Amino acid sequence: MIKAENISKSFQGTNVLNDVSATFKKGQNNLIIGQSGSGKTVMMKCIVGLLEVDKGNIFYDDRNFNKMSFKQRKELRREIGMLFQGGALFDSMNVEENVMFPLTMFTKWTYKERQDRVNFCLERVNLNNVNHLYPDELSGGMQKRVAIARAISMNPKYLFCDEPNSGLDPRTSVMIDELIDELTRDFEMTTIINTHDMNSVLSMGDQIIFINKGEIAWKGNKDEILTTNNKTINDFVYVTEMAKRLKG
């Protein structure tokens, strides 16, 4: 479980997050949604520690992240996996080296043991015979899957996904969503997903937080989001022509 308690963040006097509190549960897909510029990426970066909060606390299973030393944070980060928007694969390394990278840095496993783990992770994301390909030889969807394999290679307790569907076609998007959902439940991870893809929201949203102008405007799940009378969330959900027609 991850808990954000009254977190605020501003840049040069502009409030981007304002006193936000949320609890992200274990074994569930916790979605942060909102328009571009609403503060959801800043929120994720604050939770994961890429940005320091101005105010408030972040707890990883009752461990206060803000009060941790540099060394303690480093230790905690080995329990975190993250899927970046663009994949963030190391382009000087091939697929195998990318997935193996955290294992090489933090385990004392033999090469064979590391290779077995890499193959296991690649199989979990349905990738075979790509070990020696470089990121620029892979399609967008394959790059995302390699990034997921790298994120789960250390068997993390917490998984962060920043816009996992961006730049992908609808079919590949659905496949990535299903994969994240499956891994979250199989490995009992606390998964936080940053998205504005409504298909992901409706298929994976065990818990949904809607951020608007740096504040939580609505909380609920994938069923409640379709029946709520909250105008702000409705304006966001039913903005496309297709959604308007479906609503009737």
Added chain:
Amino acid sequence: MGPLYHLGRYALLIKRAFKKPDRQKVFWRRVLNEIDKLGVSSLGIVLIISVFVGAVVALQAAFNMESPWIPDYAVGLTTRQSIILEFSPTIISVILAGKVGSSISSEIGSMRISEQIDAMEIMGVNPASLLVAPKVLAAMLINPFLITLSMAVGIFGGWLGALASGALTGEMYVFGIKSFFHLYDIFYALFKTVIFAFIITSVSSYYGYFVKGGSIEVGHASTRAVVSSSILIIFANLILTQLMLT
């Protein structure tokens, strides 16, 4: 952002870069890779420039010292001193700042904007130690060899130039090369080289590491890295010369 802000951030980056590596084996493997990337791949350009500049220095010396009061061997002596004291350590370092500096800055900058550095950070890896320190260390180790080769090839180029000019014999040139030789001059040149290698790699890494934005900013950072490290080399050269040769 004032110069003090940049200086402070640069100092913090260097401090972080030289923290104990997360994995020694990986770190030293990267140092070896960087020696190949930064040093061995620069060998061609260093040798070509050195041989031609050596020849030109000898030709200039021969044509500008045509006086009965100046002995012929002074051409060799002048060429040697120009190459050892200034051309090889300083000018070659400025050339390397252009070649190596822009490559370092754009490599690290591209990693920054494509979130590869953030990915390392999230994994608990120290990106500065893995990306910056091996480059700095590699250049400080390999550049003295490059510069020593540059000196040798430059002096050889001078010999070719001197013979081509017909102003003096090969024996006289070699006699000039051997005259009034102080080993300290080599030490001074190599010491400068190590300092310049540190400047080139650390300053270029700094500009790449803190890039914000997209590919245009990576380009700007690369230009700033080359300009700043070239100016810093010239400035450091003045200080080191004042401290070590006077």
